[in-house]
Amino acid sequence: MKQMNQTVAAEVEYIPLGEAAILVEFGKAINLEIHRKVKALADYLDNNSFCGMIEYVAAFSSITVFYDPLAVKRSNSRMKQVADQSAFEIVAAILKNLVDQLDCSTKNNPNIIEIPVCYGGEFGPDLEVVASHNQLDIDEVIHIHSSGEYLVYMIGFAPGFPYLGGLDERISTPRRQSPRTTIPARTVGIAGMQTGVYPIATPGGWQLIGRTPIELFRPKQHPPSLLQAGDLVKFKPISLQEYQEYEGESQ
Numbered sequence: 354m355k356q357m358n359q360t361v362a363a364e365v366e367y368i369p370l371g372e373a374a375i376l377v378e379f380g381k382a383i384n385l386e387i388h389r390k391v392k393a394l395a396d397y398l399d400n401n402s403f404c405g406m407i408e409y410v411a412a413f414s415s416i417t418v419f420y421d422p423l424a425v426k427r428s429n430s431r432m433k434q435v436a437d438q439s440a441f442e443i444v445a446a447i448l449k450n451l452v453d454q455l456d457c458s459t460k461n462n463p464n465i466i467e468i469p470v471c472y473g474g475e476f477g478p479d480l481e482v483v484a485s486h487n488q489l490d491i492d493e494v495i496h497i498h499s500s501g502e503y504l505v506y507m508i509g510f511a512p513g514f515p516y517l518g519g520l521d522e523r524i525s526t527p528r529r530q531s532p533r534t535t536i537p538a539r540t541v542g543i544a545g546m547q548t549g550v551y552p553i554a555t556p557g558g559w560q561l562i563g564r565t566p567i568e569l570f571r572p573k574q575h576p577p578s579l580l581q582a583g584d585l586v587k588f589k590p591i592s593l594q595e596y597q598e599y600e601g602e603s604q
Contacts, residue, residue: 365378406444412507453583517548541562
């Protein structure tokens with residue numbers, strides 16, 4: 354790890370969430386710079402958890418770290434300088450020290466995941482809505498959507514659901530006014546300036562433009578999510594026949 358820019362470090366907030374969790378907030382915006390800071394801390398904690406840490410949850414611009422207050426106090430009981438500090442104060446100091454030393458300048462080669470998508474028809478009932486909203490024809494929407502390269506900012510909402518950044522503003526479309534009660538698993542959608550894939554059947558309000566035959570959530574595998582924060586996603590248009598062939602091969 355290298356010394357982080359002092360201005361950057363000063364912007365980080367450490368916020369208690371009850372007695373057993375702390376929010377490390379790197380900012381309010383959703384952008385690549387903040388994502389790299391979140392990813393750098395997450396990667397470090399994956400391999401260097403501190404005594405008492407239970408788990409962490411990474412989001413767009415923050416990481417929530419869950420810990421056992423008793424274990425944290427017990428592991429630091431012999432240190433006079435922290436004897437009178439709360440578990441939160443101890444954990445905040447540990448994380449601040451880590452953040453101050455994070456090296457966010459290194460650009461790792463991300464995993465590039467190609468996801469085949471059968472656009473439109475019963476798989477993408479809102480494809481025409483997206484086209485009409487943006488005064489495009491359907492083929493243009495498909496071309497624009499499949500030409501992009503999308504960064505996985507975080508996994509959330511549902512198991513394996515990727516929040517993807519990088520959507521071309523030419524196909525940006527607001528969420529539906531009335532969410533659907535059930536969206537089939539593996540459906541691709543657009544909401545505002547984001548696109549994503551529903552990994553499991555769930556309610557949702559995104560505009561549905563297609564479906565992939567690829568399973569994004571595989572509970573029996575490790576990790577269960579096909580995509581991880583930091584991955585890059587590319588969508589590949591396929592025909593209905595190709596979709597069915599993909600499904601046949603995976604069974």
